[in-house]
Amino acid sequence: MIEVTTDRLGSVERDTLMAVAFESIAYGLDNGCAPETKLDTYPEPLQQERASFVTLNKHGMLRGCIGHLEAFQPLVKDVADNAYAAAFRDPRFPPLKRSELSSIELHISILTPSVPLEFTSEAELLAQLRPGRDGLILKEGYNRGTFLPSVWDSLPQPEDFLRQLKRKAGLPENHWSGSVQIFRYETESFSSRPEDQPQKG
Numbered sequence: 001m002i003e004v005t006t007d008r009l010g011s012v013e014r015d016t017l018m019a020v021a022f023e024s025i026a027y028g029l030d031n032g033c034a035p036e037t038k039l040d041t042y043p044e045p046l047q048q049e050r051a052s053f054v055t056l057n058k059h060g061m062l063r064g065c066i067g068h069l070e071a072f073q074p075l076v077k078d079v080a081d082n083a084y085a086a087a088f089r090d091p092r093f094p095p096l097k098r099s100e101l102s103s104i105e106l107h108i109s110i111l112t113p114s115v116p117l118e119f120t121s122e123a124e125l126l127a128q129l130r131p132g133r134d135g136l137i138l139k140e141g142y143n144r145g146t147f148l149p150s151v152w153d154s155l156p157q158p159e160d161f162l163r164q165l166k167r168k169a170g171l172p173e174n175h176w177s178g179s180v181q182i183f184r185y186e187t188e189s190f191s192s193r194p195e196d197q198p199q200k201g
Helices: 011-031 075-088 098-103 122-128 149-153 158-168
Strands: 051-058 061-067 104-111 135-140 143-147 181-185 187-191
Touching: 011 075, 011 098, 011 104, 051 075, 061 075, 061 104, 075 104, 098 104, 104 149, 122 158, 135 158, 143 158, 149 158, 149 187
Parallel strands: none
Antiparallel strands: 051 061, 051 104, 104 187, 135 143, 135 181
16 A cells, blocks of 8 residues: 655656646547556656646636545556546536647646644634635535635635635535535645647657
């Protein structure tokens, strides 16, 4: 059994994951599926089970975002799978076209294990939130939603952040009950640079 870790990655490991993400998308454009991941070709930290999200932006606008909240497979495979899914399987967007690839900026977020927050009221919950740092998972019955810490950039106020998270979970903005569950996690995030793009040749 591979142990889950929260260790931060080095620059070489980050660069490797970014290359894996772009290669997964390029492979998908050529073959219509995600590539197989040969784990033994990657350094040990990338073989550990960790959860990730991959976000695609185009000209500053969201173009796809897919990920997992819980670790269940090696990080390098999770990133490869999520990059492919963000490009071709996000139901909010049409599949990525080859002509768009050069305009895509990739963001990879690696999640820490989530921990439950304890509170007796919405005000008590809001007082615990750490803008810019916390990712949140909201659960209420069959409703569920999450916001990565990067969402604080567009929703810097805790009240707005929580209201929009409720909407994402399919609940009214003013919804509150004693059965609402909130879990907190953090991310290690990094973005692509122009040199990360696959070279034509």
